[in-house]
Amino acid sequence: MALVIIGGGIIGLSIAYYHALARPDRQIIVIDSESELLKSASGFSGGYLVRDWFSPPVLPLAELSFKLHKQLADTHGGRQKWGYCESTAYSMVVEVDQAEGSGSGGARKVVRGEDWLLHGTSRAEAAKAYVPSVAVSDTLKSDDTSSTNDVVSSNHLPKWAKAPDGTRFERISSESGCAQVEPRELCQWLEEQCRDIDVEFYLNTQPVGLVKNDRGRVHAIRVESHKSGGNQRRYDIPCKDIIISAGCWTPRVFKTLLQQEMSPGIRPLPGYSRVVRSREFGSPIFEAVDGGRNVEMAHATFCPPTPEWSYSPECMARYTKGGRPEIYVAGLNDETILLPERAGHARDRMERSKLEDLKRTAEDLVRGNRNEDGVEHELELVREGLCFRPVSESGLPIISKVDGIEFKGNGHLYVASGHGPWGISLSLGTGFVVSKLLEGTKHKALTKEMELIKRPVALRARL
Numbered sequence: 001m002a003l004v005i006i007g008g009g010i011i012g013l014s015i016a017y018y019h020a021l022a023r024p025d026r027q028i029i030v031i032d033s034e035s036e037l038l039k040s041a042s043g044f045s046g047g048y049l050v051r052d053w054f055s056p057p058v059l060p061l062a063e064l065s066f067k068l069h070k071q072l073a074d075t076h077g078g079r080q081k082w083g084y085c086e087s088t089a090y091s092m093v094v095e096v097d098q099a100e101g102s103g104s105g106g107a108r109k110v111v112r113g114e115d116w117l118l119h120g121t122s123r124a125e126a127a128k129a130y131v132p133s134v135a136v137s138d139t140l141k142s143d144d145t146s147s148t149n150d151v152v153s154s155n156h157l158p159k160w161a162k163a164p165d166g167t168r169f170e171r172i173s174s175e176s177g178c179a180q181v182e183p184r185e186l187c188q189w190l191e192e193q194c195r196d197i198d199v200e201f202y203l204n205t206q207p208v209g210l211v212k213n214d215r216g217r218v219h220a221i222r223v224e225s226h227k228s229g230g231n232q233r234r235y236d237i238p239c240k241d242i243i244i245s246a247g248c249w250t251p252r253v254f255k256t257l258l259q260q261e262m263s264p265g266i267r268p269l270p271g272y273s274r275v276v277r278s279r280e281f282g283s284p285i286f287e288a289v290d291g292g293r294n295v296e297m298a299h300a301t302f303c304p305p306t307p308e309w310s311y312s313p314e315c316m317a318r319y320t321k322g323g324r325p326e327i328y329v330a331g332l333n334d335e336t337i338l339l340p341e342r343a344g345h346a347r348d349r350m351e352r353s354k355l356e357d358l359k360r361t362a363e364d365l366v367r368g369n370r371n372e373d374g375v376e377h378e379l380e381l382v383r384e385g386l387c388f389r390p391v392s393e394s395g396l397p398i399i400s401k402v403d404g405i406e407f408k409g410n411g412h413l414y415v416a417s418g419h420g421p422w423g424i425s426l427s428l429g430t431g432f433v434v435s436k437l438l439e440g441t442k443h444k445a446l447t448k449e450m451e452l453i454k455r456p457v458a459l460r461a462r463l
């Protein structure tokens with residue numbers, strides 16, 4: 001009997017991919033409310049992968065996922081197909097005067113780009129904590145362009161990176177602890193693989209309820225498909241298992257199916273992004289020696305708020321299909337933007353002034369194209385976007401069976417969502433452990449902290 005996955009972002013795709021490999025005989029259907037995939041966070045994210053920037057309950061999943069990303073890339077040409085590459089992360093460090101009247105006697109406060117990582121999942125929190133002042137230290141400024149090669153300056157910083165006066169950079173990634181992908185291309189590759197192994201995709205389709213037999217057991221999901229011209233069609237898909245992996249929309253789907261709130265809940269954290277190209281980042285491959293190994297390396301910078309910007313920008317140099325380089329700039333979040341009904345409607349909520357802010361920040365942090373006389377020109381714009389991170393109330397991903405619902409044939413309802421700012425990093429691990437769950441095995445990377453809070457399910461026979 002079929003498995004139905006609700007939501008075809010990177011989490012739904014990873015689950016479909018690993019389960020289709022494990023159970024080639026099984027019918028797997030991904031339903032998505034959009035007319036095409038990747039209008040959501042998975043299509044607009046940075047694609048930075050980290051192995052060990054997580055709290056203890058998530059660490060085993062993060063390590064598994066990081067390993068699977070490398071394995072997948074090594075086996076299937078991830079470098080060429082979705083820009084997989086190891087990466088080094090730098091934190092921008094800014095020393096600021098303590099606020100006047102704070103009684104600090106002129107003491108300096110150090111604000112670091114990775115502070116937000118230690119404060120849960122929201123980069124906005126670091127921005128709120130910022131005390132504006134003057135930056136002082138400039139020992140490792142990035143405009144030292146005396147070169148060791150085409151990509152990196154003699155201070156080991158990437159040549160594409162710029163920083164305001166009074167800032168310095170420190171490496172924060174452990175050896176082989178970070179990597180980079182182009183997430184849209186990784187998702188497209190996963191979708192293609194899924195289609196090749198007969199996973200079915202029902203687009204423009206969303207669930208409207210569970211269908212139960214006269215013994216109160218779920219045996220199908222009722223869905224509504226929207227056709228062009230405004231036509232709708234309702235029908236039932238017989239199934240044994242259902243997974244809700246609809247990112248920020250997961251609590252809404254949960255409520256539609258069960259008529260109750262999900263706990264922990266998931267809130268959307270909207271973020272703008274801008275992808276640019278710069279001639280200063282022209283070489284797709286940088287050979288580096290890291291921990292005694294020769295590796296190909298990309299770079300990312302994580303910055304705290306400064307007088308130039310009031311948020312925590314992040315810049316990631318990455319390669320797209322065939323080695324075309326680009327730099328992803330994000331960090332400008334706006335929690336006042338409400339989650340739209342559908343992922344594709346996010347574009348209508350973009351504010352021009354916010355896009356302009358991020359454009360200015362990109363120009364402050366990324367060295368633009370220079371002509372022969374060394375004059376800097378505008379960066380080439382590849383894409384700009386707004387999308388929503390699914391941040392759970394617990395700050396941890398939710399990967400859990402929903403207790404209290406009986407399915408015909410011993411099936412289950414599951415939730416796999418709430419990955420917050422690290423859904424690309426944790427995607428493959430999530431797909432793998434959920435596939436194991438579907439086969440009846442609980443992988444050790446699944447910790448009890450990721451479970452839903454158990455409540456009796458007040459499921460009524462609505463249909």
Ligand SMILES: Cc1cc2nc3c(=O)[nH]c(=O)nc-3n(C[C@H](O)[C@H](O)[C@H](O)COP(=O)(O)OP(=O)(O)OC[C@H]3O[C@@H](n4cnc5c(N)ncnc54)[C@H](O)[C@@H]3O)c2cc1C
Nearest residue numbers: 007009010011033042045046047048247271422423424425
């Ligand atoms: C600006 C920004 C930068 C980021 N950078 C990084 C990064 O560098 N590294 C990293 O690891 N993570 C990053 N993330 C986080 C990452 O993008 C997300 O955690 C991840 O994409 C979430 O994937 P998902 O599949 O859960 O959700 P989504 O990608 O949101 O997908 C959900 C899917 O569900 C569908 N859906 C919604 N409602 C319904 C419904 N009723 N019925 C059917 N389908 C439905 C949607 O159409 C969509 O296709 C970033 C996020 C943002 C916003």
